[in-house]
Amino acid sequence: MNTASRPGSPAGLRDANRRRVLDAVRSAGAPTQAEIAVTTGLAPATVSNIVRDLGATGVLVAGDEVRAGRRVRAVRLVRGAGLVAGIDFGHRHVRVALADVADPTAAAGHPAPPQRAELRADLADGHGVADGLDTAAGLLDEALGRAGIDRAALRGAVVGLPAPLDLATGAVGASGVLPGWVGVPLAGRVSEHLGVPSSVDNDATLGTLAEQRWGALRGIDDGIFLKLSDGVGAGLVLGGALYRGPDGTAGEIGHVVVDPGDRFAAVCRCGHRGCLETVVSTRTVTAMLAPLLGAPPTVAEVVARARDGYAPASRILADTGHHVGVALAGLCTVLTPRRIVVGGELAQAGDLLLAPLHAALAAAALPGTTRTAEVVVAELAEHAPVLGALALALDRCAA
Secondary structure, eight states, rough: OSSOOOOTHHHHHHHHHHHHHHHHHHHHSSOHHHHHHHOOOOOHHHHHHHHHEEEEEEEEEEEEEEEEEEEEEEEEETTOEEEEEEEEEEEEEEEEEEEEEGGGSSSSSSSSOOOOOOEEOOOOOTTTHHHHHHHHHHHHHHHHHHTTTGGEEEEEEEESSSSBBOTOOBOOOOTTOOOBEEEEOOOHHHHHHHTEEEEEEEHHHHHHHHHHHHSTTOOOSSEEEEEESSEEEEEEETTTTTHHHHHTTTGGGSSSBSSSSSTTTOTTTOOBBBHHHHHHSSHHHHHHHHHSSSOOOOOOHHHHHHHTTTTTHHHHHHHHHHHHHHHHHHHHHHHSEEEEESGGGGGTTHHHHHHHHHHHHHSOTTTTTTOOEEEEEEEGGHHHHHHHHHHHHHHTOOO
């Protein structure tokens, strides 16, 4: 199964309408079809057709009941309709989360995500596809076992990867941080390995979706989600919709050149020199302190030392924030976002990172374009990509 249908296409419009109906039912509990039409703005005939289709897939059920002396036809989620899985791969970890298809908290705008379980495991540096998927499948079985749910109840899964993806095949692009996965057509491979219909997507895009649905981008029509980890990526919300670009690779801010320098500028894994990722990735940040400390610290240790007044750690985080702000300035000048949400491992630095980021952003962007732009830490922290995978998996139950 491929990534989501293109917005604006007939299939994309159909899927969006089904998600709107499903969200309306999740939010209201047991609305009538007329109430769903009012809530969604869809024509009554469209609602009726969608309810019928989702009834055939076992997600919704419509039945007669009496309310205030009147017989009405109410629409409900089918309890026991199954579960979906979200899987997030990083350079050195994998997370697996489960959610109920019929969970009312899955509705957009709900203050908390519909997470039923989440497990995490470390992966070897440079791991390959087979090892990664084996570990994910093991975590999935463990999560289902803890929940007391049979594997047969799993309806689908979405996998997030820190890499650009070919929308047609789901193959990982060469500039991803998972060298052992490059060129593999993952859409079919994941489905075969997990035994359920599956799709793949970029982790920053999924983090954006999660923050838009349950986190710091709720109600924001124009915003940016920035993931600062081993890899650096961004997701864009424009006009209230997630923007992927024509080939699905929009948001690769990690490969914006911020330090063209000369032949001494760092070479990025994409082949260019001076990309943002070469100066702000977690690996770069921690490596900078290794000569002073005798070994690379963790990001949490860098932050703790900075808060304790250790000047080298404070300077590294400040420089990191500055570089990110400079890279974001061009985007802000063009897009004028209302909110910039910083996620990933480096988000735990908080104001140590955000204050210099905001200062650089204000200095480098066109005056006025950042006046209304908030810069905040992601509400869902490191869980955003796996929750975004859950969100997309839940949406696919309506497709």
